[in-house]
Amino acid sequence: MVRHEEVKNGVIFPAGEKNEAFSQFFTGQSYLQSLVFDPNVNVVVGNVTFEPGCRNNWHIHRGGYQILLVTGGEGWYQEEGKPAQLLKAGDVIVTYDGVKHWHGAAKDSWFEHIAITAGKPEWLEPVDDELYSKL
Template sequence: MAENENIKNGVIFNLGAKNDALAQYFVGQSYLNTLVSDPEVNVTVGNVTFEPGCRNNWHIHRAGYQILLVTGGTGWYQEEGKPAQYLVPGDVVVTHDSVKHWHGATQDSWFSHIAITAGTPEWLEPVSDEQYQSLKK
């Protein structure tokens, strides 16, 4: 799959290192290339890449928000109590303060997005395999 190779090779931004610092909050392997981490700016910007089947745990951004700009592959985004959204390059997702949500790759595709994040994340439980595997495009 040429698209997966493009994502792994970092067509727009470099793939980054394995996201070991946050690995405990992910099912599967993710990578992080921090693009902006300036203590004088109350926002971080990172290129986050997920291997097929990888997703993060449910989480909440306290006193902040998160904006996702999808740059490659296909993925999922879900807010608690709502159906999961299928994501493709060009999609934009805005998560408001204190909204419980998760995001990650589909089972058969790498997935990359730019995450613009403010506030403090509160990491919660993993998305169950049963819930994840039941998602349909």
């Protein structure tokens, strides 16, 4: 059974289009709705929706940070060298400059978060399937 299927319908913000621009950095299907993309503002804000099992690659934010505001479903966040954290609506994650991490949906749940990002991401390797399957 797929939990939190209502997330795909954009309960708070629309799920957006298939995230083709960043698809090479994701395992599975994600969707992106830009909320703030203004050259006069030093952050980008987007609604990212993950199908069950979808997650992004390990990555590092350079010259900035990322704040995740979880708005629906269940997912995971993990920093290198630390255990993965289960995320649910209402959770907030702050990732500091230079911290290697990943985030994405639980295996059986849709997942959605608002990403507030400053700086540039450095995309790295995919999350190991064996590591993910143990969550």
